[in-house]
Amino acid sequence: MQIGLQSKTQVKKGVIESYWFENETIGLSKTLFHRITLPLEEFDYDEQPTRTEIVLDWFELGLSDPSKLDGLNLSHSVYQEAEGSVYIGCAHNWCDVKELNIVKNKDGNFDVSGNIFVEFTNEGVGENEEFTFTSCCEYVER
Secondary structure, eight states: OOOOHHHHOOBOSEEEEEEEEEEGGGTEEEEEEEEEEEEBOOEEETTEEEOOEEEEEEEOOOOSSTTOOTTOBOOTTTOTTOEEEEEETTEEEEEEEEEEEEEEOTTSSEEEEEEEEEEOGGGTSSOOEEEEEEEEEEEEEO
């Protein structure tokens, strides 16, 4: 079964956050990370309305100013420790970010365009598929 995200939904306005995190148990000192949350327009899955979001997290960008995101491409091929996921039904489905371009727009927000590969087969939800999108994201420092 194919979910068909590309034909069923699109990304609404999202949020890019920067936040500090540390975990002494695993030896992670206080580190600045970025998370991108991309809500999806409601769509039908298995005859049920579905509200969900794509969450791309744990990007350690090493920026002196965490809001200076203009021109970045947050591909998992470069940021290999980052993670991505989307819940469909009750299943947590991993996403591989092939491309995620961020460009600052005239309003001070960011235009984000991307291509992700969603692994639906691991959770038995459906066939794996690519999802290409564009969105506008607000930056928030936590």
